[in-house]
Amino acid sequence: MEFDYRDRVLVPGYTSCLGCGEAMAMRIVAQAAGKNTIFTSCTGCSEIFTSRYPTSSWAAPWIHSLFENSAAVASGVYYALKHRGKLEGVNVIGTGGDGGTADIGIGCLSGALERGDDILYCCWDNEAYMNTGIQRSSLTPFYAATTTSPAGKASWGNDRPKKDIPAIVAAHNIPYVGVGSCGYYRELPRMVKKALSYRGPKYLQIHSVCPAGWRSDPSQTAVIARLAFETGCYPLYEIIEGETKPHKPPKEGWKHVEEYLKPQGRFRHLFRAEGGEGQIVRIQALAGANIRKFYGDDAVPDFAKEAEKKAEEMAEEQEAEATA
DSSP states (O other): OOOOOTTOSBOTTOOOOTTOHHHHHHHHHHHHHOSSEEEEEOSSHHHHHHOOTTOOOBSSOEEEOOSSOHHHHHHHHHHHHHHTTOOTTOEEEEEEEHIIIIITTHHHHHHHHHHTOSOEEEEEEOSSBTTTTSBOOTTOOTTOOOSSSOEETTEESOOSOOOOHHHHHHTTOOSEEEEEEGGGTTTHHHHHHHHHTSSSOEEEEEEOOOHHHHTOOGGGHHHHHHHHHHTTSSOOEEEETTEEEEOOOOTTOOOOTHHHHTTOGGGTHHHHSTTHHHHHHHHHHHHHHHHHHHHOGGGSOHHHHHHHHHHHHHHHHHHHHHHO
8 A cells, every 4th residue: 555645744764753742743743834834953862853864854954053042943934934935825833842941942933922933932841851761841740750850768759839931821822822732733724724823833732651761651642641731730721812711621620649659650650659748739729720610610620629738737737846
């Protein structure tokens, strides 16, 4: 059986890991944008697995520069096209992982947004520096174990909350901010085309499961990604011209966070070590707060409200012990 890949923007042959959510998201975004698109990429997994010398999986112009400046390079491409009168009908898309976007590259991204450059920036959020050894980033979730936030006798893993990059981006007063998921892959083409319909800077963040870094079953990538939303751990929404539009709530109701955490090795310590149950309560409380933020108090399930109360009590006990 022969396949015709001439219409593909990201063609087969790239060397991503099995079940890579980032590769899935990239393929969908690239196809939705079309070949009349110029892509820029910072250093990261996608740069490695799509462009191993002397080959490339890109059937559209693609530029790799440094870890921190994908947004700046995209801006440069935009101004070059504009100066030469060739901007009409061409999309410029900057891309990067969570580290290259939220940490190392946040200054370049902010500059592009503040200038009003007509680009779309896509963040492949796999929640750690996966390409360089699974180090934590500012988008790593609470209590996830990474090589720089290991779980053990003195630590439950990453002890910092996930940075709210979509809110930071939205504060630049741009026309479109979207938060999607590789688990809801049918939604992504619509989001890409919606974003590209606006003039000016746009931002799309896609939750991308990493089986290698998350220590999850590669065959369950889409399932785990959907569970992230269905438990309230990873809200999905769009901010269109200042108006927040959340994804439809799960048809079968909100689920306990354990259903999302258990399939992932990075959270395994929470189910094995003494005291882990209390940390799961804290994660459930955070998920409940996410549900309340986007859907109102009535949407928060009773088990999440109970977790919020327990988390408050635990925090008060810790404070009392610290001041005793």
